[in-house]
Each structure stands twice: as C-alpha cells, then as structure tokens.
Amino acid sequence: MPKILCCGEALIDMLPCVSDTGLPGFAPLAGGAVFNTAVALGRLGVTTELFTGLSSDLFGDILRKSLKESNVGWSLSAFSKRPTSLAFVKLADGQATYTFYSENAADKVLTEEDLPTVPANIGTLFFGGISLVGEPCGSTYEALLQREKDRKVIMLDPNVRPDFIEDEDTYRKRIDAMVSGADILKLSDQDLEWLVDETDLFTAARQLLDKGPKAVFVTRGGEGALAVSHVAETEVPATLVEVVDTVGAGDTFNAGILWSLSKADLLHKDKLANLTTAQLAAALSAGARTAAVTVSRKGANPPWLHEL
Numbered sequence: 001m002p003k004i005l006c007c008g009e010a011l012i013d014m015l016p017c018v019s020d021t022g023l024p025g026f027a028p029l030a031g032g033a034v035f036n037t038a039v040a041l042g043r044l045g046v047t048t049e050l051f052t053g054l055s056s057d058l059f060g061d062i063l064r065k066s067l068k069e070s071n072v073g074w075s076l077s078a079f080s081k082r083p084t085s086l087a088f089v090k091l092a093d094g095q096a097t098y099t100f101y102s103e104n105a106a107d108k109v110l111t112e113e114d115l116p117t118v119p120a121n122i123g124t125l126f127f128g129g130i131s132l133v134g135e136p137c138g139s140t141y142e143a144l145l146q147r148e149k150d151r152k153v154i155m156l157d158p159n160v161r162p163d164f165i166e167d168e169d170t171y172r173k174r175i176d177a178m179v180s181g182a183d184i185l186k187l188s189d190q191d192l193e194w195l196v197d198e199t200d201l202f203t204a205a206r207q208l209l210d211k212g213p214k215a216v217f218v219t220r221g222g223e224g225a226l227a228v229s230h231v232a233e234t235e236v237p238a239t240l241v242e243v244v245d246t247v248g249a250g251d252t253f254n255a256g257i258l259w260s261l262s263k264a265d266l267l268h269k270d271k272l273a274n275l276t277t278a279q280l281a282a283a284l285s286a287g288a289r290t291a292a293v294t295v296s297r298k299g300a301n302p303p304w305l306h307e308l
Contacts, residue, residue: 004047008034009035010035010084010085010107012031012062015027016090032131041258050077083106108134130164153267158191182212189221215228253290261279
C-alpha cells in the first residue's frame with residue numbers, strides 16, 4: 001500500500017487548563033491541521049510521513065515524540081533552530097478560536113530549497129491548513145503541489161481562516177491554483193461559502209468539481225457531510241456524540257477519507273475519476289466516525305484503529 005505524505009504546519013496548541021493550585025493556564029499539546037491529519041492516519045494504520053518545518057527546541061521535541069508514538073515518519077521534514085509556532089486556543093461552547101505566534105517559526109520559514117525529493121513509494125500528498133496563508137511557506141507548498149500533481153494523487157483541505165488572511169487576492173489565487181491541481185478536495189460548508197458564491201452546497205461543490213478535482217467532500221458539522229464525483233453524489237448524517245470540543249475534527253475527517261479510499265485501493269487518479277455513490281458514502285462515513293471520536297474528547301486526539 002503506497003505511503004501518504006502530509007505537507008503543512010506542525011505547531012503547539014496551547015489549550016486552556018487549570019493548574020494544581022487552581023490558577024488558569026495553558027497546556028502545550030502537539031497540533032496543527034496537517035500534523036493532526038498525519039497523526040490520525042498513523043493511528044489508523046496508514047503508512048504516513050510528514051513534511052513540515054521542525055524546530056530543535058523543546059516544543060519540537062514534543063512534536064517529534066507525538067509523531068513517533070503515532071507511527072508517523074518525519075525524515076522528509078526540514079530542521080532548524082527557529083522556534084516552534086504556538087497557537088493559543090480559546091474555547092467557547094466547545095468551539096475553538098486561535099491566536100497564533102509564528103513569526104520566524106520553523107514551520108513558516110520554508111522555501112523551495114527545503115522541498116524534499118518525494119520517494120516513489122509515496123503515492124498520495126495531502127496539503128492544507130494555515131500553512132497555505134503565510135510566506136514563504138505558502139508559496140513553497142504550492143510549488144510542491146504543482147511539481148508533483150501529475151505523478152501523485154493530491155488531496156487538499158484549504159481550511160480557510162479569513163481572520164488570518166492578510167492578502168486575500170494572493171491567497172485566493174493560490175487556493176484556486178491548488179484546487180485545479182488536486183484530485184480530492186475537502187472543505188467545510190464555511191470554506192465552501194467563502195470560495196463559491198452559491199448557497200446550495202451540492203451546486204457549489206459541483207462548481208469546484210469543474211475546476212479539476214475528481215471528488216469534492218463537504219462537512220457540515222452536526223448536519224453531516226456530502227460528496228460529489230463526476231458520476232455520483234451522496235450525503236451522510238453526522239455520528240452523534242457528546243461534543244467536548246471541536247479541535248482537530250476536520251483534520252481527523254480528512255484522515256478518515258484517506259483511510260477509507262486507501263483501504264479500498266482507490267487512491268489512484270483513474271479510479272478517483274469515477275467514484276460511485278457507495279464509495280463516496282463509505283469515505284464520508286469513515287470521516288464522520290473518526291471525527292466523532294475526536295470531538296468527544298479534549299483537544300486534537302484522533303482515534304486509534306481499535307477504537308473504531
């Protein structure tokens with residue numbers, strides 16, 4: 001089974017907590033959208049590598065420890081003494097908002113000189129997250145996608161965060177170019193609304209399908225998820241659980257999609273071009289099941305295969 005290479009940010013989520021003395025504080029936990037997807041894939045038994053910028057600081061040690069524990073490799077990553085990005089998380093009614101501290105951080109200051117040679121046994125590349133917003137990392141990941149799109153399966157989750165976009169015109173052009181180079185596109189309903197001027201989700205998803213992807217998956221929180229291919233469309237309900245917080249939910253959903261398609265030996269450009277209703281539904285259900293476990297516990301803590 002070909003490996004999957006996840007390409008994007010790895011950072012520390014500073015989650016609110018209460019100290020032993022009762023004072024408010026923050027607990028450092030490994031995170032980042034693409035990092036979370038890699039960890040979730042590793043826990044699901046998919047052979048996974050991560051390409052990012054990793055620091056030699058103490059937070060970088062936390063990231064590497066988490067990757068190792070989840071069976072994810074990082075030998076293709078770029079290493080430096082720059083600091084690790086920190087994302088301070090504020091939770092309100094289970095929903096997370098973030099304040100980032102990433103100036104000159106290891107995962108942000110990536111250039112094309114840092115790009116790895118992608119081994120032949122890696123068949124799929126996954127891109128996404130806030131790593132597509134800043135510079136120089138945004139341009140670097142876009143260059144990697146463009147370099148590999150004709151010989152590897154590409155999955156993209158833009159994970160749009162409007163509050164962090166400083167140059168909207170440049171960002172929209174980048175996402176449009178990366179959408180055109182992707183085989184699999186996953187978005188939240190909010191992402192879709194930001195990208196496409198169309199209120200009907202199926203219609204909007206099909207408009208993005210016309211730009212180049214072979215399948216588009218859309219999550220709708222508690223209302224479930226939908227998917228379209230060039231020959232089919234379907235939707236599934238959400239897996240009902242008691243939500244603790246939503247940190248890492250969409251990232252885990254991505255892993256569920258890739259896990260399902262990998263198990264079914266569908267991560268090939270020719271097969272993705274004609275995904276059936278049953279195949280789309282299986283991928284959506286896998287995404288929903290894995291994400292449901294993540295939202296049922298604190299922080300980005302994706303499930304292991306035996307938990308499903």
